Amino acid sequence: MALADITIDIMRTAFAQYAKSHEAASIQRCWSTWNVLCTFLYTGELIGSNPMPMVGRPKLAKTLPKALPAESVAVLLGALGPTPSRGGAATGCSATAP
Numbered sequence: 001m002a003l004a005d006i007t008i009d010i011m012r013t014a015f016a017q018y019a020k021s022h023e024a025a026s027i028q029r030c031w032s033t034w035n036v037l038c039t040f041l042y043t044g045e046l047i048g049s050n051p052m053p054m055v056g057r058p059k060l061a062k063t064l065p066k067a068l069p070a071e072s073v074a075v076l077l078g079a080l081g082p083t084p085s086r087g088g089a090a091t092g093c094s095a096t097a098p
Contacts, residue, residue, distance in 0.1 A: 006038060008051040015055050024058040031057040 011034070019027055035052040042050045068076075 003041065003047055006041070006047050006051060008054045011051045011055045015057075019058070024060055027058055028060060031055065 015027070015031065018030060022030070031052065034055075035050070038047065038050040038052050041047045
């Protein structure tokens with residue numbers, strides 16, 4: 001591929017073809033790689049502009065963090081040691097009125 005071939009239209013066409021047979025995460029990784037390459041080429045004044053910001057890319061679904069199993073939480077809490085009781089000196093509150 002010649003540097004002159006790195007244009008918005010050619011890159012859009014190439015990514016449209018690639019998207020037909022690849023998952024969104026693969027397209028994102030490929031887009032990112034091309035973006036880094038085009039940024040490098042643009043910075044080195046080898047191409048007139050980076051076409052990648054004009055090339056669409058899929059948005060990945062947001063995932064929720066996985067919860068820890070109850071047993072793991074219990075082990076972690078046990079490692080902290082005893083906790084101060086509510087209303088005690090650790091909270092700065094007194095159980096009796098002055």
